Amino acid sequence: MHWIDWTIMLVPLLMVLGMAFYSGRYVRGVADFLAAGRVAGRYVMSVGDLMSGLSVITLVALCESKYQTGYGVEFWGKLFAPVGIIFSLTGFCVYRWRETKALSFGQFLEMRYNRAFRIFASTLRTISEMVTNALGPAIAVNFFIYFLNLPQHFTVFGLNIPMFGFILAALMTVALICIWPGGRVSLLITDTIQGLLCYPVFLIIIGYILVNVSWGGEITPTMADRVPGESFLNPYDVDKLRDFNIFMLIVNLLASILNRASWFGNDTTNVGRTPHEQKMAGILGAWRNGVSYLMLIVVAVLVITIMNHQNYAVRAKEVRDILAAKAAEETIQDPLLRVKVTEAIRAIPEQRHEIGVDEPLSRVKNLDTPVLETVQKLVGNDGEGSFTFQKFRTIYQQQMMAVTLNRTFPVGIIGLFGLLMILLVLSTDDSRIFNASSTIMQDIILPFCRKAVSPQAHLLGLRLCSVAVGIFFLLFSLMFVQLDYIMMFMTIMCSVWLGGAGPVMLGGLYSRFGTTAGAFASVLTGACISIAGIVMQNNWAKHIYPFLAAQEWDEAVGNFLSWCSGPFNPYIVWEMTPEKFPINSFEIFFIAMLCSCVAYVVGSFVTCRNGGYNLDRLLHRGIYSIDGEKKISSPWSWGNIWNKLIGITPEYTRGDRIITWSVFLYSFVYQLGISFVLVIVWNFIQPWPDEWWGYYFYITTLVIPGCAGIITTVWFVWGGTKDIIQLFRDLEKRVDNPLDDGRVVGQVSLADKNALEEIDRKRL
Numbered sequence: 001m002h003w004i005d006w007t008i009m010l011v012p013l014l015m016v017l018g019m020a021f022y023s024g025r026y027v028r029g030v031a032d033f034l035a036a037g038r039v040a041g042r043y044v045m046s047v048g049d050l051m052s053g054l055s056v057i058t059l060v061a062l063c064e065s066k067y068q069t070g071y072g073v074e075f076w077g078k079l080f081a082p083v084g085i086i087f088s089l090t091g092f093c094v095y096r097w098r099e100t101k102a103l104s105f106g107q108f109l110e111m112r113y114n115r116a117f118r119i120f121a122s123t124l125r126t127i128s129e130m131v132t133n134a135l136g137p138a139i140a141v142n143f144f145i146y147f148l149n150l151p152q153h154f155t156v157f158g159l160n161i162p163m164f165g166f167i168l169a170a171l172m173t174v175a176l177i178c179i180w181p182g183g184r185v186s187l188l189i190t191d192t193i194q195g196l197l198c199y200p201v202f203l204i205i206i207g208y209i210l211v212n213v214s215w216g217g218e219i220t221p222t223m224a225d226r227v228p229g230e231s232f233l234n235p236y237d238v239d240k241l242r243d244f245n246i247f248m249l250i251v252n253l254l255a256s257i258l259n260r261a262s263w264f265g266n267d268t269t270n271v272g273r274t275p276h277e278q279k280m281a282g283i284l285g286a287w288r289n290g291v292s293y294l295m296l297i298v299v300a301v302l303v304i305t306i307m308n309h310q311n312y313a314v315r316a317k318e319v320r321d322i323l324a325a326k327a328a329e330e331t332i333q334d335p336l337l338r339v340k341v342t343e344a345i346r347a348i349p350e351q352r353h354e355i356g357v358d359e360p361l362s363r364v365k366n367l368d369t370p371v372l373e374t375v376q377k378l379v380g381n382d383g384e385g386s387f388t389f390q391k392f393r394t395i396y397q398q399q400m401m402a403v404t405l406n407r408t409f410p411v412g413i414i415g416l417f418g419l420l421m422i423l424l425v426l427s428t429d430d431s432r433i434f435n436a437s438s439t440i441m442q443d444i445i446l447p448f449c450r451k452a453v454s455p456q457a458h459l460l461g462l463r464l465c466s467v468a469v470g471i472f473f474l475l476f477s478l479m480f481v482q483l484d485y486i487m488m489f490m491t492i493m494c495s496v497w498l499g500g501a502g503p504v505m506l507g508g509l510y511s512r513f514g515t516t517a518g519a520f521a522s523v524l525t526g527a528c529i530s531i532a533g534i535v536m537q538n539n540w541a542k543h544i545y546p547f548l549a550a551q552e553w554d555e556a557v558g559n560f561l562s563w564c565s566g567p568f569n570p571y572i573v574w575e576m577t578p579e580k581f582p583i584n585s586f587e588i589f590f591i592a593m594l595c596s597c598v599a600y601v602v603g604s605f606v607t608c609r610n611g612g613y614n615l616d617r618l619l620h621r622g623i624y625s626i627d628g629e630k631k632i633s634s635p636w637s638w639g640n641i642w643n644k645l646i647g648i649t650p651e652y653t654r655g656d657r658i659i660t661w662s663v664f665l666y667s668f669v670y671q672l673g674i675s676f677v678l679v680i681v682w683n684f685i686q687p688w689p690d691e692w693w694g695y696y697f698y699i700t701t702l703v704i705p706g707c708a709g710i711i712t713t714v715w716f717v718w719g720g721t722k723d724i725i726q727l728f729r730d731l732e733k734r735v736d737n738p739l740d741d742g743r744v745v746g747q748v749s750l751a752d753k754n755a756l757e758e759i760d761r762k763r764l
Helices: 001-028 030-038 040-055 056-069 083-091 094-099 105-110 115-147 161-181 184-212 213-226 246-257 275-308 310-331 335-346 369-379 383-398 399-407 412-448 453-477 486-510 516-550 554-568 585-608 613-619 642-646 654-685 692-738 741-745 748-763
Strands: 151-155 159-162
Touching: 001 161, 001 184, 030 151, 030 184, 030 335, 030 692, 040 105, 040 184, 040 642, 056 115, 056 275, 056 383, 056 399, 056 486, 056 613, 083 654, 083 748, 094 213, 094 275, 105 115, 105 275, 105 412, 105 486, 115 310, 115 399, 115 412, 115 453, 115 486, 115 516, 151 161, 161 412, 161 453, 184 399, 184 412, 184 692, 213 275, 213 383, 213 486, 213 692, 246 369, 246 383, 246 486, 246 585, 275 310, 275 399, 275 654, 310 335, 310 383, 310 399, 310 554, 310 748, 335 369, 369 383, 383 399, 383 516, 412 453, 486 585, 516 554, 516 585, 585 748, 654 692
Parallel strands: none
Antiparallel strands: 151 159
């Protein structure tokens, strides 16, 4: 790689690390370390959330899934997209969460249920969160090795050092450097700075790709060249797609509703100046993500085109040879077999697929099929061979994007994209390490402390927990073997918590009948179903299927699974194969969520007594309003009905109203009304050919979002710069004028608890 690329990548990184150290001067107590003193503005939270949510693993996972299914399915997602906008506009769950004044997720669970459930649920959530997020560094390190074309090992003073372990340790060290000085203050400042750096990089990457690859001449024909039922463009021709299909959208919709509050606490949901600023940050998120998601789409379609269009046949052959050689080196232990596999793949001739002349491609038969079939034939079909093939196929599919971009981007663009990936992995790793460590300290360790912990000891504990989580991430990434699609793995691991968390959080915030017994039943049900699915998936190829085949039960079990999934074909198809468990992660997650809802309702109704829980006390409303805060409200009338429906309240400024109405009109009028309903009606009268869907995808996914992306880039860079300057000013004031730590963060302090108990005594 050229020295210009290294300079572009490393200089901004050093600047970010310098800001992390500098921010440590603003931490004067636990409230600052955990929640930045709750002085953050909307743009700081919004831009920071972009960086903590967008990661290398997100980009790799999206390219991996879109290479299998394209974008035809996403059309139907427009029907569900307004759900998230409604949540943002109305402040669903956010307002009530802030009204509880809980400093952490576990504190809310103890207030609403009891301490035993707080410790149990916090432990389960932390384990699920840590295992899910620990895969991110491993994927990122592999991406850098493949993207920068680094060797698997290097030698220093005669010592043979694995490149994977070296880069992984470096990433974890840098992430901990960002956390140690200032906790949430450091993360808020560094994530915002990284976000401001990334916005122009997004636009440069998008512009370079669209200038050098023809949309109409190369991208659209490649996307349209699929067998019936597996279209990458036509949403009416996607019935035969597996895994990432319409059922996946249904599961995501249910999860977005049910688990709206399941990750609250120990993140930026606690750092806003007011609940209103927190709500506005969520509304701005509808615009914030546009340009970043546009870059993800453009990168994915570039990979699909390079690897399948005849104009790039020579480059595609080069990519497949490099990718297969590196994947074989990483997954095949036998040196002789590894050489045999590599040579056999190199012997595969260049594949020049002529669109319109050759048979259309499919998931079963495509230009990667000869490579995968060659590997499977050479490694064997027994338990160990199937396991090795799964590992090879996983690495091959995951790192295709990295090698393709390495062979496509010129000097300068490689450096910019590498910088973007470094910033993404840094911002996500440090945020996820911090979120997990704060949960461990706040909700698992502190409840066992009989005496109050001093602020100094508390801060040291938080920092040491961060180091412990970083070490866990390091060890997990070194030892764990991931066999499924990234998106599937993340879904099933999150399901250990999210499978049963939704009813607990929604029921806790909005219902009076929810009880501790119902909460335990919900979480245990969701976790047990998800863990059973994980065990089956990870042991299927090596142990479970060989056992079934040895007992001659494989055919009977396969027939039973086919019978169960038959009524839901073609969207749910449970087919018996030696390599993969028939029930995918989205289906397991769906089953877990439904069963946990039933468990929560039944368990709560059976044990609910004395009219249910006192929500007013939890939310500090009415006689329980202990801080003198006045709730601004207005009655319903014909004049304000639309404002009420989209969540506009009297505290909205003119700018807030413009932002809110712009999000509403773009989401409901343009995306739902024009881009979805109108298109549905048109196709009902006269179905579109694939060529028209290519134009539709170009206009609705690239042209209009691209124009909006340019505007939002300028908008968010301006707003983020203004807000981060104000953040520094507010933090300086807090350093100069110390305030009560518990009151600043809105924590329910001992004085607050005594006040609530006194109100209860008077009421009774």
